[in-house]
Amino acid sequence: MLETPYLLFLGDAPDSLAAKVAQGIKDWRPELAVGQLRLDGCNANLKIPDLTIEEAKARGARTLVIGVANRGGVISESWKAVLKEALEAGMDLASGLHNLLRDEPELAQLAASQGRKLHDVRLPSVKYPIANGKKRTGKRCLAVGTDCSVGKMYTALSMEKAMHERGMKATFRATGQTGILITGDGVPLDAVIADFMAGSIEYLTPDNDPDHWDLIEGQGSLFHASYSGVTLALIHGGQPDALILCDEPFRPHMRGLPDYTLPSLETLQDVALQMARIVNPDCKVIGVSLNTSAMDDEKAAAYIAEVEQRMQLPTVDPFRQGAGKLADALA
């Protein structure tokens, strides 16, 4: 669990895309970010106050979050100077980078001597149990995809927002690095040891109020040869009551697998439901979420309507329309 609020470090991000973790925090948890810190050459801008370490500290920042992908997999000297200053000012550091903060001796020593924490959210910080398959109280909703990176995290975060607007009890449950940094907590599922995958999701989504929904961030796809095992562990550990089908239409092939085409939404529905009902016979598919970013407004609207008619399920592009329809379907 990260201490909040955050100072978002954008470093020397070459473009906005490189700062997508910081952008995610600003979009979904704006109240957690007191400001941004940018170095010379930074081409990203979250349009929140530019703060020095000292100013951020004065505004209450507890953790500096590295909200940018680093170049060349190396934490540069110019970054390190800022990170050390943050530690000296009494902030923790949090990062989802592959190269770990804890592997930088200067940072590790300084954090230890200052009594500060280095959060490398790419790795699990918990010893997860083996899943026991027991029914939990409360409700769970999981986004499943035809492929990786089709908008499952965005869908779950949009649903949380729409549900809160409706006064419903809902918690986004992060299963990936970006989601963990956005919410300050979660399971980095792709880095969990095989035997403990499903157990880590049980741990993440414990007993809750009968009318509370966990919105579990999806990962991978049952149809993706590289990551399908992760997805099935998520389904069996999550015991979903409701599934959302996610798709990015007209992708030529599965992400990273040129020899594999994407399944139809109908096939995804059949297979995901069959696998989910092993652990929860009452599981239902309650809606469809489409990423239509490659289409213009008119085409997108027509396509969404077509899918809604074909699947006979509430269908949205949450980026264009919000996820109100899906929240209503859960209610």
Add this chain to the structure above:
Amino acid sequence: MLETPYLLFLGDAPDSLAAKVAQGIKDWRPELAVGQLRLDGCNANLKIPDLTIEEAKARGARTLVIGVANRGGVISESWKAVLKEALEAGMDLASGLHNLLRDEPELAQLAASQGRKLHDVRLPSVKYPIANGKKRTGKRCLAVGTDCSVGKMYTALSMEKAMHERGMKATFRATGQTGILITGDGVPLDAVIADFMAGSIEYLTPDNDPDHWDLIEGQGSLFHASYSGVTLALIHGGQPDALILCDEPFRPHMRGLPDYTLPSLETLQDVALQMARIVNPDCKVIGVSLNTSAMDDEKAAAYIAEVEQRMQLPTVDPFRQGAGKLADALA
């Protein structure tokens, strides 16, 4: 890859079951075991020569394999004396225990100073790739189960034996600790990081002769809430051409999950085939393997015949009958 032949260390095994790893090596790779070493109080006996370290060394033993589960999760002082003697005699050590050889400072120091290896096969020793899903040459067969521990390893080893007897090209591919110690090589799949599970199986079963069969050791079950993700990664990394359905009839519930009943063989067939065909549309179910150890001979024979008739698939209990029928079905 372990150096062979082995001296099998049975320690102070309280009964035969505690020495099942050693028994597995003796049953399936008798040519690899020069003898056994038993301490006072050992109640297991493989009926192979009892040897001292010195005698084993004289007969060419290269690795001492801990073929016994230790009591209390601790490598005792009486064990350590023997293990140190083996290292000093120039043997490597191999173990599938949870408590690792490398975590014992005396053993780690002695191995380093003697230039010997400590093989903790419970942990991966390879950095596996992400699966790429590409079609490989050669054929692959995978045993899938209604549940965990229904005889998948035994089935694959029996098939290898029957295929070799028929002059067919076949290699058992171990995916668990016991299988790795039996064959000296393999992937400890349950200890692999989530993202690399399917890739580890691609690594284990590379391109081969067109008429060569890899017999991949199954793990878990698609229907087991704790481990199903491991099983799906095995299916998608293995790209099986043939599946064997494994079952232990009349189990009251899934292993370790009192709230879950086992699926029928028909349901297993449907679901496993559907998931396998995502990566290999030509995959077929070619037989059934039953563990009828709880039945007498007559009941077992009747039950096997009944299942064969019902499923219209070659059906055996490999422990009672060998796996000749399954080998013939692959041919």
